[in-house]
Amino acid sequence: MKHTAMIAFHPFALAFILLSQSGPALAEHKPAASIPTVDLLQPADLAASLNSASAPKPLILHVGFRKLYTQAHIPESEYVGAANDDAGLQLLRSRVAKLTKDTAIVIYCGCCPWRDCPNIAAAYDALHALGFTQVKVLYIADNFGDNWVNLGYPVTKGS
Amino acid sequence: MTGVRVILVGLCLATPTLSIVSIPSFAGDGTLRVAPDFTRTDLEGKTLSLRSYRGKLVLLNFWAAWCGPCLTEMPRFAAWQNTYRAAGLQIVGVSMDDDAAPVMRVYEKYHLNYPVVMGDAQLGERFGGVLGLPLSYLIDPDGRVVGRYQGELDLKQLESQIKSLLRRP
Numbered sequence: 001m002k003h004t005a006m007i008a009f010h011p012f013a014l015a016f017i018l019l020s021q022s023g024p025a026l027a028e029h030k031p032a033a034s035i036p037t038v039d040l041l042q043p044a045d046l047a048a049s050l051n052s053a054s055a056p057k058p059l060i061l062h063v064g065f066r067k068l069y070t071q072a073h074i075p076e077s078e079y080v081g082a083a084n085d086d087a088g089l090q091l092l093r094s095r096v097a098k099l100t101k102d103t104a105i106v107i108y109c110g111c112c113p114w115r116d117c118p119n120i121a122a123a124y125d126a127l128h129a130l131g132f133t134q135v136k137v138l139y140i141a142d143n144f145g146d147n148w149v150n151l152g153y154p155v156t157k158g159s
Numbered sequence: 160m161t162g163v164r165v166i167l168v169g170l171c172l173a174t175p176t177l178s179i180v181s182i183p184s185f186a187g188d189g190t191l192r193v194a195p196d197f198t199r200t201d202l203e204g205k206t207l208s209l210r211s212y213r214g215k216l217v218l219l220n221f222w223a224a225w226c227g228p229c230l231t232e233m234p235r236f237a238a239w240q241n242t243y244r245a246a247g248l249q250i251v252g253v254s255m256d257d258d259a260a261p262v263m264r265v266y267e268k269y270h271l272n273y274p275v276v277m278g279d280a281q282l283g284e285r286f287g288g289v290l291g292l293p294l295s296y297l298i299d300p301d302g303r304v305v306g307r308y309q310g311e312l313d314l315k316q317l318e319s320q321i322k323s324l325l326r327r328p
Binding site: 029065066067068070071072082084110111112113116118142143144145146149157159 | 223225226227228229255256257278279280283284288289290291292293309310311
């Protein structure tokens with residue numbers, strides 16, 4: 001139905017719409033709810049594994065925004081770039097390009113409430129599209145401050 | 160026009176912090192008691208000092224163009240600025256976007272009638288950390304923080320609080 005409607009558009013009208021959409025979209029994103037529950041990791045569980053000397057340490061990647069990462073982030077986590085645009089996704093792909101597909105990876109953002117996060121689902125999809133099989137997503141319900149920092153979990157700052 | 164806009168955006172990015180005067184004051188539980196002053200160039204190219212709004216009730220709103228709930232609040236903020244300006248309300252936006260271009264697009268799209276400056280990690284830390292958006296502070300005419308609102312706002316409740324504070328002698 002949607003496809004039919006597009007065909008009925010006057011070509012000039014369609015061109016105008018496409019041109020007017022140049023530049024990054026404002027707050028449009030795939031919802032985090034699209035990520036399967038089985039791939040979610042609770043903050044308490046990740047914090048416990050970070051505090052455990054014997055637990056295997058995954059590669060932890062921050063796929064959100066630089067200004068938030070700089071203020072506080074999980075120790076040893078790497079800033080990759082915001083996955084809400086092509087540039088950020090490309091940085092993510094480059095970072096994991098040489099890793100084996102069974103590398104344990106945890107991605108997180110926490111820029112805003114879970115359902116509104118513009119980055120996390122895009123990053124998850126990109127890693128899956130590359131064939132990574134051990135990807136977990138840190139479930140941050142509200143924001144990184146409330147669901148990680150304020151709970152006393154390990155944190156560091158700086159870029 | 161585009162050239163002027165580029166210059167203004169450049170100014171916002173090139174002069175992020177002109178001066179930081181006051182020292183933030185935190186209560187024992189870590190909550191911010193006194194709003195730290197900052198001076199920045201806003202999107203219109205004007206110098207903005209938070210301290211210059213002493214005597215007004217200030218709603219300081221940290222936001223970003225990528226933040227859906229932030230954009231939901233903005234039309235209401237613009238309406239409040241019109242409605243309560245004469246009574247002493249001043250809204251100030253601080254964008255935590257990494258790039259000023261989408262900020263300018265939002266500014267124009269939503270016809271924002273209050274100043275917006277570009278924030279950074281340093282400014283965020285001075286406010287106790289901007290570790291998620293949206294985040295707003297209500298600052299009384301003496302510069303004291305009287306409200307902190309993390310996440311989606313109950314706009315009705317906040318408007319009631321604003322009206323109540325504006326009525327105070």
